[in-house]
Amino acid sequence: MNVRVESVSAMSAFVQAAELKSFKLAGQQFGLSSSAIGKTIARLEDQLGVRLFHRSTRAIGLTREGEIFLDRCRRVLCELEAAEAELAQTTACPTGRLRVGVPFAGDLLTPLFGAFATKHPEIELDLDYNDRFVDVIEDGFDAVIRTGEVGDSRLMHVKLGDFSSRMIAAPSYLTRMGVPKTASDLLSHRLLHHRFYETGKLGDWGPAIPEGMILPVSLATTSLEPLIYLAEAGHGIASLPYFTVADRIKNGALQEVLPSAAKSSRALRLLWPRSKYPLPKVSAFVKFITESVRNALNEGAS
Secondary structure, eight states, rough: OOOOOOOOHHHHHHHHHHHHTTTHHHHHTTTOOOOHHHHHHHHHHHHTTSSSSSOOOOOOOHHHHHHHHHHHHHHHHHHHHHHHHHHHOOOSSSSOOOEEEEEEOTHHHHHHHHHHHOOOTTTEEEEEEOOOOOTTTTTOOOOEEEEEOOTTTTEEEEEEEEEEEEEEHHHHHHHHHHHOOOOGGEEEGGGEEOOOTOOOOOOOOOTTSSSSOOOOOOEEEESSHHHHHHHTSSSSSEEHHHHHHHHHHHHTTTTTSSSSOOOOOEEEEEEEEEESSSHHHHHHHHHHHHHHHHHHHHOOOO
């Protein structure tokens, strides 16, 4: 494919369509119709002399040539954005779309995103709430918040803080079913589990559960949000990161179960692509979230 692509906007449209797997959704990003995006992609295919997408009435998918071209386009657009960033280092007002991947962390992160959007109205904050593991660079994120360790040399990262999980339930459930006094009491309760999307394994309930004890499963979900909702509605006991339910525990909507039991600690981190010239919008987000989350975790530490 030695044809030179003149139109950066066509490349941007192609990348959006590939990432969103939809001409319609890609068009919404540019304020265009799905037909306009389709015609832009068709002209690009004619210029390159290859088909970039498999098309059906229900979906689109990249061809092998499309996958190769997508990788190249991401690199080109990234270089263009980096060049703009290098020239805009003195800009006092960060602008542009900022795509951030986050796990569900309602009581901690969501209010902070609102505060960031208020402080930086020129930045279009695009939040992807998903508990699955993502590839920050390949999936096109400007930043990602996740738990655990980092082994990708392509990424910069900062530790926001440590957190532990808590077993929680609604007071109405505990009144109806009884309050567990020991870990073995959990065997007679309805337990709500988090299941990891990538592995299918259930989340660990921590050192309070003796080795070899198999906890019953009343329900399992790959997202934390429904676990919080179901626990608060009185459907069972869940084990959740403290920062996701801290406010609900404080206001009495949820009650901690086995509060004196041993707890393990994990790290919460912010990651973003390594760059000699970080984009102002990324720098602004890293600074704001790092300071805000650390303050919030320190205030909620116990």
